[in-house]
Amino acid sequence: MKKDKTVLIVDDSEIDRVILKNILEEDFEIEEADNGYSAMEVILKTNLSLDAILLDVSMPVLDGFGVLRLMKEKEITGIPVFLITAEATKDNVEKAAQYNVTEFIRKPFDKDRVLDSVRLKLGVISDCVLTEEDLEETGRYIMELKSLYKKYLINRGDDIEHYDRITAVMKILLNEYSSFLDHGELDGNRIEIISKAAFFYDIGRMILAGSDNRIVKQEDLEKGLAQGHTILGADLIRLNYSRHCRYFVQVCADMCVHHHERYDGKGFPHKIIGDNNLIYTQMCRLLDRFDTMYMRYSEQNEMQFEFVLKELRQDKGAVGEEVYKLMERCKSAIALYYQMLK
Numbered sequence: 001m002k003k004d005k006t007v008l009i010v011d012d013s014e015i016d017r018v019i020l021k022n023i024l025e026e027d028f029e030i031e032e033a034d035n036g037y038s039a040m041e042v043i044l045k046t047n048l049s050l051d052a053i054l055l056d057v058s059m060p061v062l063d064g065f066g067v068l069r070l071m072k073e074k075e076i077t078g079i080p081v082f083l084i085t086a087e088a089t090k091d092n093v094e095k096a097a098q099y100n101v102t103e104f105i106r107k108p109f110d111k112d113r114v115l116d117s118v119r120l121k122l123g124v125i126s127d128c129v130l131t132e133e134d135l136e137e138t139g140r141y142i143m144e145l146k147s148l149y150k151k152y153l154i155n156r157g158d159d160i161e162h163y164d165r166i167t168a169v170m171k172i173l174l175n176e177y178s179s180f181l182d183h184g185e186l187d188g189n190r191i192e193i194i195s196k197a198a199f200f201y202d203i204g205r206m207i208l209a210g211s212d213n214r215i216v217k218q219e220d221l222e223k224g225l226a227q228g229h230t231i232l233g234a235d236l237i238r239l240n241y242s243r244h245c246r247y248f249v250q251v252c253a254d255m256c257v258h259h260h261e262r263y264d265g266k267g268f269p270h271k272i273i274g275d276n277n278l279i280y281t282q283m284c285r286l287l288d289r290f291d292t293m294y295m296r297y298s299e300q301n302e303m304q305f306e307f308v309l310k311e312l313r314q315d316k317g318a319v320g321e322e323v324y325k326l327m328e329r330c331k332s333a334i335a336l337y338y339q340m341l342k
Helices: 014-024 036-043 064-073 090-096 111-122 132-156 160-180 188-200 204-212 218-222 228-237 243-258 279-294 302-313 321-329 331-340
Strands: 006-010 029-033 052-056 081-085 101-106
Touching (some): 006 014, 014 111, 029 036, 132 188, 132 243, 160 188, 188 243, 188 279, 204 228, 302 321, 302 331
Parallel strands (some): 052 081, 081 101
């Protein structure tokens, strides 16, 4: 795997740094610092671009919160921070709320949890080889999850076919994306899994509604009043700890968490900027709105397609230009798919 993202590990314990490095070095370039002041030297390096920091709370001289304070004073706000602690106390949680803290990483370290958390935040999907057993077990999990989610959608009176259409059009886009840009890692199996994962991008609304027995309205989501559904959806998907389902879990959890992110960094929950948000998740965001607008027409043809896409482009900074161009290249195939639904 090409390692194009860099993570800084800050911990006065050499053993803990070694453990975290061993967990992360297969996917990320690693920088290390053994105290807060050394960490600031690394952070302030003008020739180094950091994508995340794993920061120990308890260190002598300058602790983790001291580093966060200095970062805030120097207006360094664009780097996600994972706080390392033996216990996420109420006091630590309240302090962390003042800074750009993504989440807590608990000691002793859970390898899979640490790796999945950092991957998810930085939009890194494992390129592991998918075996027949992986595909079979993933298929079963998707079927079980879909059966559960469909019951919720039916009870809500939602248009289940909206999610089926997003799945189908996602597959069209991914096939074009893979062939046109020569993305060899996107074989047929991965395209199938990513497409099916798109069905569940909003599954967190089911958990949020269940928590207080209310329906989460779309306007609430747009206003950011129900941002918790993004995290809840990912948490639900990640309850499957089977190694055979890991690829699906990573892709689907990313869609759940980040489908309300914007290319300009003004989305939620993490305000991810640009291509740090996976292109699959950007596709998912655009397709959600595209399908809703396109289905308002009595006939779905290429003329209406162009009009809807033009309207979507008015929302500057929602997704990257690459996604719009991909939609344009797939215009005929997408319009034909909708026409065949009649």
